[in-house]
Amino acid sequence: MTTAASRFFHLHLVSDSTGETLSTVARAVASRYPSARAIEHSYVMVRDQAQIERIAAAIEQAPGIVLYTIVDPDLAARLAERCRDHGVPAISVLDPVINVFQSYLGDSAALTIGAQHVLDADYFQRIEALNFTLAHDDGMLPPNLDQADIVIIGVSRTSKTPTSIYLAHRGYRTANYPLVPGAPIPKILTKPTKAFVVGLIASTDRIVQIRLNRVLSDYNENADTDYTDKALVAAEIAESRRLCTRQGWPTIDVTRRSIEETAAAILSLYRQHREAQAS
Numbered sequence: 001m002t003t004a005a006s007r008f009f010h011l012h013l014v015s016d017s018t019g020e021t022l023s024t025v026a027r028a029v030a031s032r033y034p035s036a037r038a039i040e041h042s043y044v045m046v047r048d049q050a051q052i053e054r055i056a057a058a059i060e061q062a063p064g065i066v067l068y069t070i071v072d073p074d075l076a077a078r079l080a081e082r083c084r085d086h087g088v089p090a091i092s093v094l095d096p097v098i099n100v101f102q103s104y105l106g107d108s109a110a111l112t113i114g115a116q117h118v119l120d121a122d123y124f125q126r127i128e129a130l131n132f133t134l135a136h137d138d139g140m141l142p143p144n145l146d147q148a149d150i151v152i153i154g155v156s157r158t159s160k161t162p163t164s165i166y167l168a169h170r171g172y173r174t175a176n177y178p179l180v181p182g183a184p185i186p187k188i189l190t191k192p193t194k195a196f197v198v199g200l201i202a203s204t205d206r207i208v209q210i211r212l213n214r215v216l217s218d219y220n221e222n223a224d225t226d227y228t229d230k231a232l233v234a235a236e237i238a239e240s241r242r243l244c245t246r247q248g249w250p251t252i253d254v255t256r257r258s259i260e261e262t263a264a265a266i267l268s269l270y271r272q273h274r275e276a277q278a279s
Contacts, residue, residue, distance in 0.1 A: 007037060011065050012041045013026055013040060014066065014070065017044065019043075041062065052075055053082075059082070065090075066089065066090035066091070126170070129174070132148070133174045138178060141188055145189070149172045149196065150167060150198065151176065151197045152175070153243075157214065158254055163259055189247075199249050203237075204234040208233050
């Protein structure tokens with residue numbers, strides 16, 4: 001059994017599908033225990049008893065916490081039994097939520113593996129959004145800005161691209177445009193549009209730190225020193241704020257936000273924007 005002072009612990013994730021749900025839940029919870037780091041063991045597409053037995057053997061060799069999402073009740077029961085045999089905790093992470101749904105709706109859950117990954121209209125919308133976003137990254141704005149749901153602007157190193165891709169995976173067609181010192185923004189950005197335009201900003205120290213890391217990783221001794229000059233970076237950020245104020249674009253400070261938190265903030269403002277357009 002692990003203790004609060006332990007540095008590492010084994011975390012076994014067992015899924016009869018892709019394991020994305022398990023991974024998300026496990027990492028969200030593990031992040032709350034910074035003193036301990038999980039060694040993840042992932043087992044996906046688990047569909048028969050032979051796989052369960054192999055997984056049980058692996059768990060015996062590296063005891064730890066077992067989380068699983070298995071639709072087949074016989075396989076789930078066998079895994080739970082083998083975990084009890086080895087004295088390790090095991091939990092079906094969706095069961096408590098399913099029980100609440102079942103109690104409230106008065107209906108049993110469908111025994112469908114990977115039901116969230118069906119090829120429905122939402123799936124193809126996400127694929128379309130991702131293709132759009134990749135084609136309109138880093139200044140490659142569409143000829144008609146109304147084609148985009150969201151347009152992200154900001155100075156270099158404000159996480160425009162990863163945030164755009166995250167939003168695309170949520171089904172939002174997202175373009176992004178970098179603000180470059182001395183370069184005027186394209187006229188298409190100043191015209192009225194149905195797209196929601198939002199500016200990302202960060203503290204000067206944060207931007208300088210990220211840019212310095214980028215320069216060092218590129219091993220570029222002749223890199224433009226203006227790119228990491230603190231005073232010039234501060235001026236860039238100040239100008240981006242003024243631009244957003246002039247254009248009436250909201251801004252989000254990403255200094256201490258993860259990509260997911262930034263995306264959530266953007267979507268909250270986006271929905272307000274859509275409601276205002278509809279009224």
